[in-house]
Amino acid sequence: xxxxxxDNYEExxxxxxxxxxxxxxxxxxxxxxxxxxxxxxxxxxxxAAKLVPDTxxxxxxxxxxxxxxxxxxxxxxxxxxxxxAAAAAVLLFAVTLIRQSNTTDSPVVADxxxxxxxxxxxxxxxxQSPKSKVQSPESKVQIPIAxxxxxxxxxxxxxxxxxxxxxxxxxxxxxxxxxxxETVIAKEKETVPVVQQPAYEPVKxxxxxxxxxxxxxxxxxNTSAPEETIYNEPQKQKRRLLDMLPIxxxxxxxxxxxxxxxxxxxxxxxxxxxxxxxxxxxxxxEIFIVKL
Amino acid sequence: MELTDYNxxxxxxADALFRFACKCTGNEEDARxxxxxxxxxxxxxxxxxxxxxxxxxxxxxxxxxxxxxxxxQSRVSYKEEVDDGRSxxxxxxxxxxxxxxxxxxxxxxxxxxxxxxxxxxxxYAEIGQITGLNESQVKVYLHxxxxxxxxxxxxxxxVI
Numbered sequence: 001x002x003x004x005x006x007d008n009y010e011e012x013x014x015x016x017x018x019x020x021x022x023x024x025x026x027x028x029x030x031x032x033x034x035x036x037x038x039x040x041x042x043x044x045x046x047x048a049a050k051l052v053p054d055t056x057x058x059x060x061x062x063x064x065x066x067x068x069x070x071x072x073x074x075x076x077x078x079x080x081x082x083x084x085a086a087a088a089a090v091l092l093f094a095v096t097l098i099r100q101s102n103t104t105d106s107p108v109v110a111d112x113x114x115x116x117x118x119x120x121x122x123x124x125x126x127x128q129s130p131k132s133k134v135q136s137p138e139s140k141v142q143i144p145i146a147x148x149x150x151x152x153x154x155x156x157x158x159x160x161x162x163x164x165x166x167x168x169x170x171x172x173x174x175x176x177x178x179x180x181x182e183t184v185i186a187k188e189k190e191t192v193p194v195v196q197q198p199a200y201e202p203v204k205x206x207x208x209x210x211x212x213x214x215x216x217x218x219x220x221x222n223t224s225a226p227e228e229t230i231y232n233e234p235q236k237q238k239r240r241l242l243d244m245l246p247i248x249x250x251x252x253x254x255x256x257x258x259x260x261x262x263x264x265x266x267x268x269x270x271x272x273x274x275x276x277x278x279x280x281x282x283x284x285x286e287i288f289i290v291k292l
Numbered sequence: 293m294e295l296t297d298y299n300x301x302x303x304x305x306a307d308a309l310f311r312f313a314c315k316c317t318g319n320e321e322d323a324r325x326x327x328x329x330x331x332x333x334x335x336x337x338x339x340x341x342x343x344x345x346x347x348x349x350x351x352x353x354x355x356x357x358x359x360x361x362x363x364x365q366s367r368v369s370y371k372e373e374v375d376d377g378r379s380x381x382x383x384x385x386x387x388x389x390x391x392x393x394x395x396x397x398x399x400x401x402x403x404x405x406x407x408x409x410x411x412x413x414x415x416y417a418e419i420g421q422i423t424g425l426n427e428s429q430v431k432v433y434l435h436x437x438x439x440x441x442x443x444x445x446x447x448x449x450x451v452i
Contacts, residue, residue, distance in 0.1 A: 014435045018409055020416060042442075049441035051391055051410040059310035061324070065302045065331045069295055 004032040009039065017046040070286075084288050088280070094259035293338040293346060301346045302331060309354050312407050316358035316400060323358075330354045351408065352422045359400050387445075394444035402437035409434060 004012050012029045015021050021029065033039050247255070280287040309330060313323035330353040334341060341349050395403055401423075408419045416430045423430065 010439075011435065014438050015431075017438060018416075018434065019413075045442045045445055046438065048387065049391065049394070049438055049445055051395060051406060052388060053308070053311055053411045054388075055307075057307070057311045057314060059306040059324070059327055062302055062306050065306060065328065066299050067295055067335060 004028045009033075009036075010042075013039075013043050013046045016043070017050060084280075088288070090255065091259065091262070094255045095262050098256060098259040099263050293334075293341050293343050297343040297346070298335060298338055300343075301334065301350065305347050305350055306331070308412065309350055312351065312404075312411060313354050313358055315395065315407050316355070316404050326354050326357045329357055348414075348418065348422055351412065355404050355408075355422055359404060390445060391441065394441045397440055397444060398437050402433055402440075405430060405434045406437050406441070 009029070009032055012021065012025065012032075016026060016029055029043075033043050279289045306327060310323055310327050313326040314320055317323050317326060330350045333353045334346060334350055337349070395406065398406065404423065405419060408414045408422060414422065416427045416434070419425070419430045419434070420427045425433070
């Protein structure tokens with residue numbers, strides 16, 4: 001049972017006015033007041049000292065506070081549009097660049113099974129730094145090599161010829177840090193198809209004499225020369241364009257990572273791209289929508 | 293909280309928030325700003341505010357803005373003298389008027405506490421969450437304020 005006395009009755013009265021007393025406490029207070037009638041007026045005064053909201057005061061502009069759902073496919077928040085446009089352009093550029101390089105890269109990584117390819121890659125690997133990824137398939141190379149002397153000869157002959165363009169590409173290494181890795185990779189892509197062709201043909205006709213194969217390699221070496229220049233030009237151009245962007249190397253790498261992530265995402269939903277929009281959101285804030 | 297929850301909040305709480313802000317800031321123009329800002333903040337944080345907590349959230353923002361606003365500007369004086377012979381307490385309408393006058397005797401924080409208690413019916417714990425005070429502070433400040441209001445009523449009664 002709550003104890004109300006002359007020291008605490010006022011607090012009880014205020015809590016009573018505030019509606020913070022439980023049933024037992026309320027009963028105790030009212031009994032105390034009954035026992036001390038002089039305090040009744042004070043209790044009434046506390047109870048009266050409560051404010052009542054004036055319902056005639058209303059907020060007139062509620063409509064302005066209400067929100068509507070953003071219209072589908074509409075471009076929103078395009079203040080400073082040029083910044084978003086520039087960002088979108090850089091992203092698109094990076095995405096297309098990375099996508100293209102990804103599609104050309106993938107067969108090289110996947111088709112390691114052929115010994116001839118690996119042999120050609122071996123020559124590339126020699127030029128690259130010892131940390132290069134290409135080194136790991138080297139161990140596989142050793143096993144299947146010695147099928148026939150003629151094959152060995154064929155595959156090894158082009159080596160010096162292909163090395164010479166590679167050594168040329170090493171020159172820019174010293175000028176630009178960004179170019180070398182890409183050009184070496186580009187080289188890798190180019191040499192593979194070129195060397196593949198001569199290597200496959202003799203496998204089909206195993207009875208071919210060594211002399212003939214020597215001729216074949218010289219012909220193929222000649223035809224490979226123009227192919228190299230054709231493959232090389234667009235690769236270099238693209239790289240130069242990326243280098244021209246006025247951003248630091250770190251940011252370029254970051255942009256590349258973002259572009260890769262976007263590419264993967266896009267590839268995963270390619271089938272459903274019809275009638276969809278591309279939204280750019282940072283956190284919860286929608287920056288813009290591109291209607292496809 | 294979804295769009296519809298937010299819009300429901302506007303319909304349900306804009307008036308109450310405006311009344312609260314009016315009494316806290318002392319003028320309608322500031323109160324309107326407080327209401328707009330409070331709802332804007334709610335809209336921005338809607339992902340993190342459950343519909344059931346939206347009212348308390350709105351009053352919390354409004355309380356902070358009103359009290360800050362009042363402290364910064366301190367251009368409105370609520371200190372009024374019980375000097376005119378018209379401050380007569382007769383009937384309910386007069387009681388209300390006298391209480392409004394009494395409310396103006398309080399500082400902005402005490403006024404906000406009384407309003408949250410009497411207008412909105414929040415308990416001490418809830419008022420503590422809105423104002424950032426602990427429960428016993430709320431109780432002490434509120435009782436101090438209530439005593440001032442009661443004394444004011446009695447003093448006016450004596451004038452009669």
